[in-house]
Amino acid sequence: MQASPPPPPLRRKRRALDWPTALLIAIVVSAAGFVYWRDGSARFFDVVWSDADLFAWMLPNVLAGCLIAALITVLLPRDTIVRWVGKDSGFRGILISAAAGIIVPGGPFTIYPIAAAFIGMGADAAAVVTLITSWTTIGLSRSLVWELPFLGFDFVAWRWLAALPLAVLAGLIARAIERHWRAKAKT
Structure with a gap:
């Protein structure tokens, strides 16, 4: 007779906005405000568009990595x-x-x-x-x-x-x- 597999590990429930996420948002908003105050709106929007380009480049890579991880959990x-x-x-x-x-x-x-x-x-x-x-x-x-x-x-x-x-x-x-x-x- 084969032993039953162990139960899945208990995962703690996560809220949509936990303290590390809130801290990261506060740092980003503070840095953005500082850049806007120090360098003006033109530089601020230049940084925002540059970051948006980086995000657009990274997103497919992150999605592919998550897909690979999901396939591993199935295989x-x-x-x-x-x-x-x-x-x-x-x-x-x-x-x-x-x-x-x-x-x-x-x-x-x-x-x-x-x-x-x-x-x-x-x-x-x-x-x-x-x-x-x-x-x-x-x-x-x-x-x-x-x-x-x-x-x-x-x-x-x-x-x-x-x-x-x-x-x-x-x-x-x-x-x-x-x-x-x-x-x-x-x-």
Whole structure:
């Protein structure tokens, strides 16, 4: 008889306007007011249109990253994610996340929606920290396209050798901090 999959993690309900969003809005409005006061309306509207162009360029990339993350949640069963990189995956989950971070292609538009999808599917926060750190510090696609042609195999090999422990260490530190907070919350 097969064991039933673990229940999905409880997600706290989020309001449309929470304090980080309100703080960000306050900073943006303050900065916009300062630019308008200091440089005048012509410069203010120049900045607004420039930011609108940047937003229009980024939006399809963000949507594509979110689509990839949504497809991952459909293609990978939740119980597999929990078993491989969940809270009880131990050191093996950290190593799997480090390996996944190495091979995940794309930029921040891809990795952060994937990381959010993994957390939503029950991955351990430490495993996601390892995934992002490994992607940032090692990244196979970046190494093959940029580093290897310009800097050579020896440099890439030494950098990988130095960076791989950093990703694992980041995950272990995140796990220790998370356990400490959980233990403190219980007392």
